[in-house]
Amino acid sequence: MLELKGVDVYYGKLYILKGINVSVKKGEIVTIIGANGAGKTTTLRTISGLVHPRGGSIYYNGKEITRESSNNIVKMGISHCPEGRQLFPYMTVRENLLLGAYLRNDTNAIKEDMEWVYSIFPILAERQKQIAGTLSGGEQEMLAIGRALMSRPKLLMLDEPSLGLAPIVVDKIFDVIKELNGKGVTILLVEQNANMALEIAHRGYVMETGKISLQGSARELFEDEAVKRAYLGG
Amino acid sequence: MSFLSIGYILQQVANGFILGSIYSLVAIGFSMIFSIIGLINFSHGDILMLGAFSALAFITALHGPIWVVFGMVGVVGFLIGIAIERVAFRPIRSAPQVTGFITSLAISSLIENFGILVLTAQPRSFNIPDYLNGLLNVGAVSFRVIDAIIVALSTTIVISLYMYTKYTRMGMAMRATAQNIDASRLMGINVNRVIMIAFAIGSSLAAIAGLMWGAKFGQISPLMGFLPGLKAFVAAVIGGIRDIRGAVLGGYVLGFSEVLFVGLLPPDMSGYRDAFVFTLLIVILLIKPEGMLGREEEVIK
Numbered sequence: 001m002l003e004l005k006g007v008d009v010y011y012g013k014l015y016i017l018k019g020i021n022v023s024v025k026k027g028e029i030v031t032i033i034g035a036n037g038a039g040k041t042t043t044l045r046t047i048s049g050l051v052h053p054r055g056g057s058i059y060y061n062g063k064e065i066t067r068e069s070s071n072n073i074v075k076m077g078i079s080h081c082p083e084g085r086q087l088f089p090y091m092t093v094r095e096n097l098l099l100g101a102y103l104r105n106d107t108n109a110i111k112e113d114m115e116w117v118y119s120i121f122p123i124l125a126e127r128q129k130q131i132a133g134t135l136s137g138g139e140q141e142m143l144a145i146g147r148a149l150m151s152r153p154k155l156l157m158l159d160e161p162s163l164g165l166a167p168i169v170v171d172k173i174f175d176v177i178k179e180l181n182g183k184g185v186t187i188l189l190v191e192q193n194a195n196m197a198l199e200i201a202h203r204g205y206v207m208e209t210g211k212i213s214l215q216g217s218a219r220e221l222f223e224d225e226a227v228k229r230a231y232l233g234g
Numbered sequence: 235m236s237f238l239s240i241g242y243i244l245q246q247v248a249n250g251f252i253l254g255s256i257y258s259l260v261a262i263g264f265s266m267i268f269s270i271i272g273l274i275n276f277s278h279g280d281i282l283m284l285g286a287f288s289a290l291a292f293i294t295a296l297h298g299p300i301w302v303v304f305g306m307v308g309v310v311g312f313l314i315g316i317a318i319e320r321v322a323f324r325p326i327r328s329a330p331q332v333t334g335f336i337t338s339l340a341i342s343s344l345i346e347n348f349g350i351l352v353l354t355a356q357p358r359s360f361n362i363p364d365y366l367n368g369l370l371n372v373g374a375v376s377f378r379v380i381d382a383i384i385v386a387l388s389t390t391i392v393i394s395l396y397m398y399t400k401y402t403r404m405g406m407a408m409r410a411t412a413q414n415i416d417a418s419r420l421m422g423i424n425v426n427r428v429i430m431i432a433f434a435i436g437s438s439l440a441a442i443a444g445l446m447w448g449a450k451f452g453q454i455s456p457l458m459g460f461l462p463g464l465k466a467f468v469a470a471v472i473g474g475i476r477d478i479r480g481a482v483l484g485g486y487v488l489g490f491s492e493v494l495f496v497g498l499l500p501p502d503m504s505g506y507r508d509a510f511v512f513t514l515l516i517v518i519l520l521i522k523p524e525g526m527l528g529r530e531e532e533v534i535k
Contacts, residue, residue: 050416074422086417088410090529099410102403103422151422 001026001061001186002047002078002155008055009039009046016042018210019056024155029177029187031197031218033231034207040190041083043207044157047188048080049073060155075103079153083160083190085144089133093124096132096143100150110150117146120176138169145176156180157188162196174200194231198222206231241374246497247490252381252450254489255388259443260466261473261481262395263436269412269476270432273323273334277341278440279463281318283349283456285311285441286448290360300366300380304387304442311441312434319433324426342459349456357455360448380449388446391439392482399478408432412476465511472518474528483526487514 002024009017017039024030032040045051047058049070057066060076068076079100088096097117101110118125121142127135132143141161148156158177162170170193178200181187191197198204198218206214206227214227221227260282267275288310292303322341326333366380399405411418411428419425447462448454465488473484488511495510518526 048420050419069424070419071422071424074420080420082417082420086414086420088413088417090413091409095406099406099418099421099423102407147421 002188003059004043004047004056005059006056007043007046007053007058009042009051009053011042011051016210017046017053020207020210020212022205022212024186024188026186027181027184028203029181029189029201031189031191031201031204032207033191033194033197033204033221033227035230036192037209038207039210040207041159044080044082044159044188044190047073047157048078071103074151077152077154078157079148079151079155080157081144081148081159081161083163085140087132087140087143087147089131091132092129093132093135093143094128096147097124097150100147103151113150113152117149120149120179121146138165138172141165141169141173145173149180153185155186155188157190159190160192161189162191162193170196194227195233198232239374242497244373244375246493248375248377248381249497250486250490250493251385252377252489253493254486255385256443256446256450256485257462257466257469257489258392258482258485259388259439259446260462261469261485262392262478263440264466264470265473265475265478265481266408266432266436268470270408270415271323271327271334271429272331273338274467275436276335276338276463276467277318277345278338278436278466279459279461280342280345280349281311281314281437281440281459282444282447282462283454283459284314284345285444286360286454286458287349287353287444287456288441289445289448290358290454293362297363300363300383304445307441307445308438311438311444314441315433315435315437316430318437319430323433324429342463346456346459353456355456357453357458360452360454362449366449384446384450387442391442392478395435395439396478404428404431461508468512468515472515472525474525476529477527480525480527487518487526 004020004022006019006021007017008019020043022043032043034040042051046053049068052067057064059065060078065073065076088099097114101113104110123139124142124146127139132140135143145161161173174196177187177189189197189201198221201218204216204218204221205212206221214221214224260278264275264278267273285307289303289307292306296303318341322337323334326337362380366378368379369376370379370382399408407418407423407428410421410423411425415425447458466485469484469488470481471484472487473482474480491514492507492511495507496504
């Protein structure tokens, strides 16, 4: 479904992604784990067209999207729930969700999807008219995921959904990710919480200083001694 | 003594409304462009000047109804906005903020000097059809037909624009882009288009304000844009620069205070009008650095 081939990304003169290869197959949950600054977020930003690679290429369903603009990429069914939520802080919960459906014209289906998001995260329904910036961290993450779902993505990319959240909220969010995957949404999950990520993922990549240092099934990574030492706390 | 009679004060209030209506329109453009790309556009006042001259040309050439002239001037401003954004600001989009600021000064000086070259620096009288100069009397207050048109048109534009940003798709996209440009891209918003439209609308309003300015003061020149541009910037800042409502409020506060200073100060002090106005700005910003309707985290540094 998604394929990165030898992708090189620079920020100015800084060499950030060094020829990375990542692939995601339809129906999978794939996770990219790694330390802060390894290039995980940049990888997602490159896929969604916020950053363009200097070398290599990206394919989505067989079509090259390397130089596509982000609005076209969203149109193709890739939705990116960014690190740090990146909500529209002065807009209401409802308006944030509506913006998630910005490229759609099917008003009735948008309403249905909004109800669907509210059924996944009932707290958002209660807070419909509240200004997004005043929500708690957990609620903001739910809203960010809800907003990303409003475009009806085929591929959902999540960047550190567990960051700064209470364990109980993290559990809830990971349950939702699994549930979405069960409904046919392909997931690319970037996480520092490697334990949780590998628990729900089918496959994983380990990133270190802009390179993929290791890849394999979630089980293989889970049992890998180096991964255990570096990312699983033991 | 007639100096402080109710009638006199009401007359000043009416004058403040008229001036404030014009400042508001210019200030809205400033604040739209600033809130979306963080650009303080100092060429904004010069678009007002271009609007005023094209209005004069249309009035002289067409002898048509004034609303047609307003419409045409609006279109001229719209196109100028698109052109300036495309040629001057889009190429430096990712450059530091100060680059945009300097570019806008360059554009301003370019437009002004081009104006002087083609039109000479000599002010021209801005003659409007006679019926627009007809006096209307409401109680003790009197004003011209064109003044009423200015206030009514400005109010209509402000309300429609507010509804536009609040309820339409493009309007939502504009507010979203102003709040978080990367997240807007991730929603599939074509940010380049949003920025272009913001420039177009802002410049269109400035051009219309140019027509109003000419009609109100009866004289235009290639350098006329400087002061209203600066004052509209002040209006946007004291109102809270990220919000259309703030720009409008700031525009009216500025218009009223300017007229009241002129009207209530002894005549030999009225030359200090602008000094008083800018002092007021400083006082307001000392009390509320983020502007009257601004949010605390948006203090402009």
